Amino acid sequence: MALVNEHFLKLPNNYLFADIAKKVNAFKVSHPNADVISLGIGDVTQPLCPAVAEAMHKAVDEMTTPEGFHGYGPEQGYMFLREAIVKNDFLPRGIHLDPSEIFVNDGAKSDTGNIQELVRWDNSIGVTDPIYPVYIDSNVMIGRAGVVENGKWSNVTYLPCTAENGFVPQIPDRRVDIIYLCYPNNPTGTVISKEELRKWVNYALKNDTLIFYDAAYEAYIQDPDIPHSIYEIKGAKKVAIEFHSYSKTAGFTGVRCGYTVVPKEVTASTLDGKRIALNELWNRRQCTKFNGTSYISQRAAEAIYTPEGKKQVKKTISYYMDNAKNMRDTLSSLGLDVFGGENAPYIWLKVPNGEDCWRFFEQMLYNAHVVCTPGVGFGPSGEGYIRLTAFGSRESCTEAMERLKKWI
């Protein structure tokens, strides 16, 4: 008799974004003429840049000739892209990586979800709170998160990040086997200083903790002192796996390409103390359950590293960051507590008057016809906040701010 994996049944039935969509639809049905602006879901809106489009057309043309046809690529990604990554994303920051430490993927969601396969099911995990739900949900599915008690998973250590602690998570006072960090942070839009990040690396080195570091939004960092990669910190190569994505860097949410860095030095332990290199294990995982990323998407990613590609991608990021500035300025001028949006495409807003975030979500929807994301959807410490994204078009973003000015 085939038995189901009952860990799946522990997951809450509701999806945050499905709940939001439902509420928005209900509003639209009762207000058919309302022009709803969504600053909710973190999806980009601006088109692919010309350098990327050109590379994709060229790749498609190649695929139509016997000489240029590309079948199965390496599961780890084509060397042309892995080398471009090493050379452009790491070398200029003084980080020396070998291309064999880069694994090209179809986006960071897959790898942040799959990486937990490499470790025992009973390792304990720690997350900054609020966070991207995939980190916890992927652990729930294998039984690693335990069970829900008072809205929290029993085998998960939550590290609150709120206005009260300046969104700086406190280093746990006990040993945690695996820590998920995401900087610039989704959903709060806050960043981590080198000094604070160094504390985490030292904690990991001391406690033999593995850090899964999600750097999906690093391209939005404006401040030169903020680290783009955890490997800017000495010792991090021994303890951290890092995730990157072209989704937000270059509008690849529909193109599907990113990469994961698994340094040769990073290890986990067997029960009897033998150190196992995770690079080799991840390679085996990918060779078994993944067949590489689309050749066309990889050529598209390569184009981001050309001089034109770099310029064009930067321009789009500036466009979104101008939105973020506009949003920050407007919301601050209304007397609201605004966080993020300076080195990240997300604005994290404290709900005024201590109201709960779902109630504020509904008020914003009904009074301003603007959709946000209730913070509690990202974890218990998200209660009392909402997330707004800077990924809209200039027009819709400006219009949304005008409406909020009138409403608040």
Added chain:
Amino acid sequence: MALVNEHFLKLPNNYLFADIAKKVNAFKVSHPNADVISLGIGDVTQPLCPAVAEAMHKAVDEMTTPEGFHGYGPEQGYMFLREAIVKNDFLPRGIHLDPSEIFVNDGAKSDTGNIQELVRWDNSIGVTDPIYPVYIDSNVMIGRAGVVENGKWSNVTYLPCTAENGFVPQIPDRRVDIIYLCYPNNPTGTVISKEELRKWVNYALKNDTLIFYDAAYEAYIQDPDIPHSIYEIKGAKKVAIEFHSYSKTAGFTGVRCGYTVVPKEVTASTLDGKRIALNELWNRRQCTKFNGTSYISQRAAEAIYTPEGKKQVKKTISYYMDNAKNMRDTLSSLGLDVFGGENAPYIWLKVPNGEDCWRFFEQMLYNAHVVCTPGVGFGPSGEGYIRLTAFGSRESCTEAMERLKKWI
């Protein structure tokens, strides 16, 4: 202390195709002027058809305009493709599926590897032997396969498929929780009749067994009586999940697109006997760990279902099947026992004189400069056989056969 998933360490260190590549390289170093022809790895060689290329160019152009830009798509795939699949791949065979039962993916390898996440780690599994290694390896990684004893995994039931039983696996005499079937078969190139497949569905219905049915090569079926889908068998929707791929159908090994069918009726049981719909669970798995397939790849797949696309794809399949016929005819004329190649792109050849398959592989490489795949790489019952693929160009395939004629 982060503990490693020790199940990974049970996997054999050698990869079949890496071993082959190593041996081929050694040969090339000592024979620098030899023109080696590979009929080994199952990758296609013919370019993408014009209808597909046109659709991809169009999709890329769309992505460069604000109106046509596509960001995150549905994790389950775009409705335009799911509807085309239902209408073209199933309705004409009398199979009624809802688009919500179709999950578009980045190729069958991912989903055949990931599907086992839905069931308990201690379910028993059964496989036809020889088989595609992903089925077993993905189960090893979670601990479900047990340990290796005499070259076999302790929690795996092997169902030998050899010339002796006409490559018809015997229905197990005991209950097995999960059965993997692949027809047309990789590596043997043999097919299953409706009558035999009905026996499996009945076995599954009777024993509450789940069938994972890999139909990646169904487009190569020539005989009108051979089933293209397990859902042609009554009752199969209750017990089977089916995997499809455009890799071999339309040369998408570098484009990355396929789909999985999870009927609403197929269930697995909780420990206390509650039936859980796997459609819902797979949806949750995909929404958590997958972010949809490239928009461009999905438009490419849609183009396969246009009248021109269908014609063009069929032409390429005929091209490969002509190779297969040439190979079959040549090898048979040499007095060899040849299987497959009539409804599948694979030829399964019995090694003459009872030699072992690695030895024959080396002889073929050194005497004819032709690369094959030793059968034992696909499982214990593959010993004494080698696999040849029909995916080469006409010229290299014909040349390879000429060489074998001279050598054997």
